Amino acid sequence: MNLLLVGMNHRTAPLALREHYAVAELGPPLAKLVDRDVISEAVLLSTCNRVEAMVCAARPDVARLRLRSFFERDLASGPPPDAGVSLGDALYEFSGSEAVRHVFRVASSIDSMVLGEPQILGQVKDSYRAAVEAGACASILTRLYQHAFATAKRVRNETRVAERPVSVARVAAELAAEVFESFGEKTALLVGAGEMIELALEAMREAGLARVRIANRTRARAEALASRFDGSAHGLEELPELLAGADVMLTSIGGDGPLVLREDVERALRGRGHRPLFVIDLGVPRNVDPRVDELDGVYLYDVDDLGRVAEANAEERRREKVRAEAIVLEEAQRFDGWLAALAAVPTIRDLRARAERIRSQELERAVARLQASEAPREVLEALTRGIVNKLLHAPISKLRGQEDREQGLATLEAARTLFALDEGEPEAEPPQGEES
């Protein structure tokens, strides 16, 4: 059984092409892909950054063609877009060990656009679950994906590839968590209503931020955002009062100079019992007077500060990637070992059947000679000699009959390994009943 993976990702295909082949419902295409004769098992992964089909195929050459036509006919949503890259150029292929390693890398988030991002593991799990529900997953891919999940967990536990955030919004939320015990009772004040500010707010909301107040020049825009985040909308003239009640302030608003001055914050601090204030200034030019950071209990981060932290975190993730790759390689080799052992099962079964046949034949012959009153020792000699000769006849004939020198040497090496000829004589087992 052969493993084969065909797919495209953010490195090989532009977004227009990826969205053309992306699917929301994985069950129906999987049902079309699996056909027992060529492809016995399949898992389909479709995210915003990749579309991949991993299959277990009895006939890999046919499966390869089948997978390419699967992308063209079954996944495509209409005629291909003019994305500057053809489907043939966008698709990559991995087989055998390389396919295993690729699945492990994807699940461990070291093949992601943002290294170490946490969503991909959930997406791989969803795609595996969909394959199981569609009846497209059996023993080999089940084992492969369970191993991939375990590998991802190991990478997450043993490296820092996903430890620190790399987006400015997440960095802001993480820094705020170093100031506050929890966001449960905290109030965020948003000055402006830009996209960046929304992302930072979303990250804090996920962490449990309680209240949101939005102040903007255009009140309608503030109200629209307030309704999304279940907050209250205010005009900029209310800023001094709002500042006194805020624990976190996020600003991103246009203007010529600082909107929030040191004196404003000093005044607000006096009325709030020295509760800390965490300020994130995402405005360019800056919305908050930099001297605010000199105040005790105020922690001000502007867009450059956050960017520096995010870049330093990304650099650490890149360093950790080397360790993650080593873990993936180790686990992929372990899986390969299991797969190889699985492939050896029919051979072992045939070998045992053949040896058993020889033993039965020789035993029948020995019993007949004993019944004819021949000397037992001679019968036993002939029995054991017959078994040995017949067992060794085929391998010895092959060893002598090799014509190609390279192959001959390889066969000799294999024979020495298989029969453990370089490991010395095995110790004789004591006769049964004898105490050692």
Added chain:
Amino acid sequence: MNLHVYTEMFYLAAAVLATLGLSLRQPQLSRAAVGALAVGALVHAAAFLQLHEFRLPPRLSGLRGAVSLAAWVGTLFFLSLMRRGRLQALAVIVAPAAFLGAFFGSRGLSPGAEAGADVPLWAQMHVLLASAGFALLGVACAAGLLFLAQRRSLKRKQGLQGRLVLPPLESLDRVNALALSVGFLLLSLALLTGVMWTLEIEGHLWPRSPHANATLAAWGIYAVLVGARWLARQGATRAAQSAVAGFAILLVAVLGVGMLT
């Protein structure tokens, strides 16, 4: 079986785990340190009980006994803070302090040592309250130190990588405020019971010993600190600095002068 040795072993293990947890940024090691501290505190309690198995229990009014008691109370107070999470890193100071306290204290605290003295009730209460107050002010100092370290790295805008995973500023300030308030109250009660003790055995209110005078001075400094915190609404940074400075003065006043005299 000397349970004090086992206590020291658990506290030492907690100190090592807490240090590794903080330096290697492995929260599970910090959690293990808290677990080791909890076991150490249990064994420590059993060690105190063991002393009373003997007919003549050793008095805890000696300096060593008081230090061991303070280490135990400080550990218990720290463990009680764990209910609100994210404070495990504080073990990096509490665990070594508990180990040193238990180690120093146990050297003069074997069953029978300092035994036989008829210790008045005021003396027992004085030592218990003073040890507990001392321990809590020590925890306030530890929280203050970590607060200053965390504040420094936030103000310097260091990247998150390579930074120690310290508790949030707000948690450290809460611990500081709580430990300072309760610790000061206990220290005040210890002073009061000390006065009663002196009155009972010497017939006057103040012993006029260097230890007593230094302790009174330290109490006065703490009174100013607590007043600044609650009446003058002192900021968290100044409160952290005060807690560290105050405890340093208390250490010199109580331990330093006590050992020299």
